[in-house]
Amino acid sequence: MNNFILKEKIRNIIDSNDSSLGRAFAYGIQFLIILSVITFSIETLPNLTIQSKQILHLIELFCVIVFTIEYLARIYIADKKIKFVFSFFGLIDLFAILPFYLSFGVDLRSLRLLRMFRLFRLLKLVRYNKALRVFTQAMIAAKEQIILFMVITLILIYFSAVGIYYFENEAQPQHFSSVFESLWWSIVTLTTVGYGDVYPITVGGRIFTFFILLIGLGIVAIPTGIISSALTKSVDSKD
Amino acid sequence: MNNFILKEKIRNIIDSNDSSLGRAFAYGIQFLIILSVITFSIETLPNLTIQSKQILHLIELFCVIVFTIEYLARIYIADKKIKFVFSFFGLIDLFAILPFYLSFGVDLRSLRLLRMFRLFRLLKLVRYNKALRVFTQAMIAAKEQIILFMVITLILIYFSAVGIYYFENEAQPQHFSSVFESLWWSIVTLTTVGYGDVYPITVGGRIFTFFILLIGLGIVAIPTGIISSALTKSVDSKD
Amino acid sequence: MNNFILKEKIRNIIDSNDSSLGRAFAYGIQFLIILSVITFSIETLPNLTIQSKQILHLIELFCVIVFTIEYLARIYIADKKIKFVFSFFGLIDLFAILPFYLSFGVDLRSLRLLRMFRLFRLLKLVRYNKALRVFTQAMIAAKEQIILFMVITLILIYFSAVGIYYFENEAQPQHFSSVFESLWWSIVTLTTVGYGDVYPITVGGRIFTFFILLIGLGIVAIPTGIISSALTKSVDSKD
Amino acid sequence: MNNFILKEKIRNIIDSNDSSLGRAFAYGIQFLIILSVITFSIETLPNLTIQSKQILHLIELFCVIVFTIEYLARIYIADKKIKFVFSFFGLIDLFAILPFYLSFGVDLRSLRLLRMFRLFRLLKLVRYNKALRVFTQAMIAAKEQIILFMVITLILIYFSAVGIYYFENEAQPQHFSSVFESLWWSIVTLTTVGYGDVYPITVGGRIFTFFILLIGLGIVAIPTGIISSALTKSVDSKD
Incomplete structure (x- = not known):
């Protein structure tokens, strides 16, 4: 007792x-x-x-x-x-x-x-924190979509890396020596960080970057949008 | 009188x-x-x-x-x-x-x-401004979530700083001399500003940055999504 | 006839x-x-x-x-x-x-x-384009909020410029020679473009940038969130 | 059989x-x-x-x-x-x-x-993946708006390129030698990547960039907002 x-x-x-x-x-x-x-x-x-x-x-x-x-x-x-x-x-x-x-x-x-x-x-x-529980629920509700877009984002990053490798490998062998090195450019560009340590200099590479950025940014930013709206909805249903 | x-x-x-x-x-x-x-x-x-x-x-x-x-x-x-x-x-x-x-x-x-x-x-x-009052209400409604994500963002920024410190400290002691210096890289990278004054050069540091950016960007952008949708909802409920 | x-x-x-x-x-x-x-x-x-x-x-x-x-x-x-x-x-x-x-x-x-x-x-x-008309309606509906956040964004940009001027003016007089020059840093940083032509180097300036980025990014991104959700709503009400 | x-x-x-x-x-x-x-x-x-x-x-x-x-x-x-x-x-x-x-x-x-x-x-x-089908439906539902904003984004990028060409062509003929070269600056800036390989140095060019960024970023980010909310809605209607 x-x-x-x-x-x-x-x-x-x-x-x-x-x-x-x-x-x-x-x-x-x-x-x-x-x-x-x-x-x-x-x-x-x-x-x-x-x-x-x-x-x-x-x-x-x-x-x-x-x-x-x-x-x-x-x-x-x-x-x-x-x-x-x-x-x-x-x-x-x-x-x-x-x-x-x-x-x-x-x-x-x-x-x-x-x-x-x-x-x-x-x-x-x-x-x-109670808000964390709400967030966890939102994540679980949107799990399938978030995984899908993570996979699509990874595919896109890899695809960009291979593309820029073919365009820039000859012009800048020190920065784009292999697909692995190009992956660094890929993630830094598609997340719009853009340090400026590697960037395309050939016309082909720049046009490729142009289209990758136009299409890619939308894709990369979608998971955030999904989480935000799932979060908002799970708050609503709690009221 | x-x-x-x-x-x-x-x-x-x-x-x-x-x-x-x-x-x-x-x-x-x-x-x-x-x-x-x-x-x-x-x-x-x-x-x-x-x-x-x-x-x-x-x-x-x-x-x-x-x-x-x-x-x-x-x-x-x-x-x-x-x-x-x-x-x-x-x-x-x-x-x-x-x-x-x-x-x-x-x-x-x-x-x-x-x-x-x-x-x-x-x-x-x-x-x-009346719109400001609407905004203030929206902020109060989403207060708990905004604080949670601010805290998570700060933890993430700090965690990234420590991680990059271990990876880059030896290779670039002038830029990553301590966790405090690394925090500068951390905030500049996770907000996607990316001045280009400091960036990882080791393979380990780059792979670490890769994962931090993939996961981190979504987290950092969530408070904005929350404010936006809280704002939209408080406008709705006013109609 | x-x-x-x-x-x-x-x-x-x-x-x-x-x-x-x-x-x-x-x-x-x-x-x-x-x-x-x-x-x-x-x-x-x-x-x-x-x-x-x-x-x-x-x-x-x-x-x-x-x-x-x-x-x-x-x-x-x-x-x-x-x-x-x-x-x-x-x-x-x-x-x-x-x-x-x-x-x-x-x-x-x-x-x-x-x-x-x-x-x-x-x-x-x-x-x-019919979609343009939907967009125009959405903009009119959210007009007041968009103007408010444009004004707040401008105030924030100006405030950041003055702050960084005080911190960096002595250390980098060539880049932060006046508030007008600092405004260039301010817009490039708060929009997360971050060319890397100007950036703080003093400890004070970096800590100031840290807080400006944490708070500021959310504010700057809000108008986009408002337009997006106004757009979605005006499409809904049309159905 | x-x-x-x-x-x-x-x-x-x-x-x-x-x-x-x-x-x-x-x-x-x-x-x-x-x-x-x-x-x-x-x-x-x-x-x-x-x-x-x-x-x-x-x-x-x-x-x-x-x-x-x-x-x-x-x-x-x-x-x-x-x-x-x-x-x-x-x-x-x-x-x-x-x-x-x-x-x-x-x-x-x-x-x-x-x-x-x-x-x-x-x-x-x-x-x-089933989530992919939901996403495809969302894209089809918001098709008209996405195309409109893609066109507006392209017009904006082109307009920025022409503007910066007039401002910077004389000061930096090596970077802004024609509208085609300026387009590279335009896409890198409006997507906020900001490598730092090209940026305006004249007062006119910087003021132009200031306004382009203030207005442009909102426009460029809208398609992502549309996709996210269309995605959320198509999930709702499925429930």
């Missing part, structure tokens, strides 16, 4: 936004997430002094301890513990602390990439 | 678009706003003669005097004076004239940034 | 798409419009031989003669001649031939710009 | 997604399509060894044999054989294998372009 009351108390703090303690806990966790992300960014700065590195490490240590306690508490209060561990947010909570513990046994080089997993903490920021 | 009639007369001029005098006043103020903004722009031109500087100063002086009279008149006719002063347009009216008066007591360097507050005058241009 | 029959016959050819003669005439005019536009483009090529210039001039002469006959015929068959002359398509028909006749009395330099009026012929291509 | 049973069996494998054999066949074909596209890309890599070229050729040979068998089987099971051969997917199936067989009789140079036809295989990937 005592156990049950304790569980309820913890649940009140961790899982509920109604109590003032629960809200304080939620804001505290959010503050620590942003703090640890800022720490993570500062660590990448070149020419850090040893002292500041130590301070950053202490902040990181503190964050990980709190996140670990939170993770264990969440497992403790879950009715179906296994289900929670393998749920979406359960895994995020795990991945947010795992890199720290793994870094003890692993050498420094591979540790670098592991640290990136810490960014999963950011996903914890959107945990309690 | 006399006082009441005077108030009504001023209100008729300043607040109403029905009387021809009111319309003339509104157009006059709009003309002065645009005039003072043009003056503001010309002042930034290098190599101005002292004479033209004096003319610009005189125009500015005239605008400020009119705006000050307008501001005081608006306070005078307001039933709840305190409420008006701290209302959105009350504050804009104040910020539009404040920089001028503050510049007497302050030295020249900090004055430079103060002058930017004068741009608040531009917001006075949209004062009487 | 004879006159009336003639009018009807001409009207059948020029104004109707039902008779096969009317369709042939419409396609003929469209062919001539595109021909004269291609001629116009070829004329701008450098290093043209005198012979090819003469051929281009003959084609142009032929097109103008046909367009003039068409214009006079349209006036002839119009019931309210003055109204037609000053109608939208009446003016386009006039501007399409005017440059040619004016060029006799005018010297060569100003003639260059006059020739650009010939492009009005292109607008004749969309004359018979 | 025996023949009829055989037909049904083949149809069960090739055309149906209900039987497990049918699904296995469909996935197998999809795997071969992607395999042959990857092979195609690797072939364009410079400095391939003769050995790897032979391996790639063998994979290609295998893919073509399977696709040929599939094509013949599809003809065999079709009730109206001629109709299938000239149907959309019938032609795609043919174009997917044709380049290989044609390459025996043709010399090497023209063969290069022929190979691009192999990409038609990619279109086989979207064969069974």
Whole structure:
């Protein structure tokens, strides 16, 4: 019985936004997430002094301890513990602390990439959001169309890459040496980023780009349109 | 009683678009706003003669005097004076004239940034607009979703910055020296501006950019879609 | 009476798409419009031989003669001649031939710009289109909102220009020498064109750009969303 | 009768997604399509060894044999054989294998372009998709508007090219030597790609670009908006 009351108390703090303690806990966790992300960014700065590195490490240590306690508490209060561990947010909570513990046994080089997993903490920021559930429903409703247009977009990008390869390969062998290199041009152009590091210079390549852009931009932008309207509709049907 | 009639007369001029005098006043103020903004722009031109500087100063002086009279008149006719002063347009009216008066007591360097507050005058241009109210309502209705996608967009931008930092840091330490520098690449790329001052050159960095662009562009463009459809709906429900 | 029959016959050819003669005439005019536009483009090529210039001039002469006959015929068959002359398509028909006749009395330099009026012929291509009428109605329905967002967009562009001027003026005086020069950066950035000829290099300027892009892109893209949904609605209400 | 049973069996494998054999066949074909596209890309890599070229050729040979068998089987099971051969997917199936067989009789140079036809295989990937049918219906419903905006977009691109030609021709004769060269700037700018290889440098050209971008971007983005909303509506009416 005592156990049950304790569980309820913890649940009140961790899982509920109604109590003032629960809200304080939620804001505290959010503050620590942003703090640890800022720490993570500062660590990448070149020419850090040893002292500041130590301070950053202490902040990181503190964050990980709190996140670990939170993770264990969440497992403790879950009715179906296994289900929670393998749920979406359960895994995020795990991945947010795992890199720290793994870094003890692993050498420094591979540790670098592991640290990136810490960014999963950011996903914890959107945990309690109802709007996210609406969005997920909208995505599921429009799933088939989004997949179709993703496939069509990929085909279009690949087709553009092959086309520009044939037009520009001879004129600019350093930029369009193979279809793989052309794919870089293709994605940068069809998303309209247009860095300007590679662009067609032959007349044929430019005319090809002309038509690809006229037709292609419409296709590439359609998934966004679908998501937006699915989102609007799922909000409507909720009212 | 006399006082009441005077108030009504001023209100008729300043607040109403029905009387021809009111319309003339509104157009006059709009003309002065645009005039003072043009003056503001010309002042930034290098190599101005002292004479033209004096003319610009005189125009500015005239605008400020009119705006000050307008501001005081608006306070005078307001039933709840305190409420008006701290209302959105009350504050804009104040910020539009404040920089001028503050510049007497302050030295020249900090004055430079103060002058930017004068741009608040531009917001006075949209004062009487009914469409703005419709837009505000639409924003409030879609508030939760817009905040969610702003947060997701920020997470995505940050995630891209960290990713590209790991891929490009060694190859281009001058452009991707830290996550902060990478954030610049991230925002310029995900908004599809693509200046071309920084771009990935490693194979890994390019493949990472490929996937970020495919997924990211859809996410970044969603808030606009939400606002547009909320706007359309709030217009519908008004009919 | 004879006159009336003639009018009807001409009207059948020029104004109707039902008779096969009317369709042939419409396609003929469209062919001539595109021909004269291609001629116009070829004329701008450098290093043209005198012979090819003469051929281009003959084609142009032929097109103008046909367009003039068409214009006079349209006036002839119009019931309210003055109204037609000053109608939208009446003016386009006039501007399409005017440059040619004016060029006799005018010297060569100003003639260059006059020739650009010939492009009005292109607008004749969309004359018979019903979808255009739907679009015009949609624009009228959403007029107030479009104007509001155009004004907000202009304010935003101007505000960005002033902001970047303060941040970048000292670091890059050659690119951000005044607010006017900064406006160029502003429009190129907020429309996401991003040529890469001007971009912020200071930390302050980059952070400013970061926020301007996050907020600004949504605002700038809204008018398109409004037009699209107004267009969709006006199609719906027509069914 | 025996023949009829055989037909049904083949149809069960090739055309149906209900039987497990049918699904296995469909996935197998999809795997071969992607395999042959990857092979195609690797072939364009410079400095391939003769050995790897032979391996790639063998994979290609295998893919073509399977696709040929599939094509013949599809003809065999079709009730109206001629109709299938000239149907959309019938032609795609043919174009997917044709380049290989044609390459025996043709010399090497023209063969290069022929190979691009192999990409038609990619279109086989979207064969069974129901969402594609919804999309096709949406396109047909909005056909008139899409054509109108395509025409308006083309007029706008051409008009921008002529305008910038007049403004920049004297200042940058190497980039804006004729209207044809200006068209390249026009498409790259109005689609907001903005490579940065050509951009206006005169004050007039920049002001012209300013207005073209303000008005033009809205117009260019409208077809996407139309397709998206037509798509959403055709999904609605299906429910």
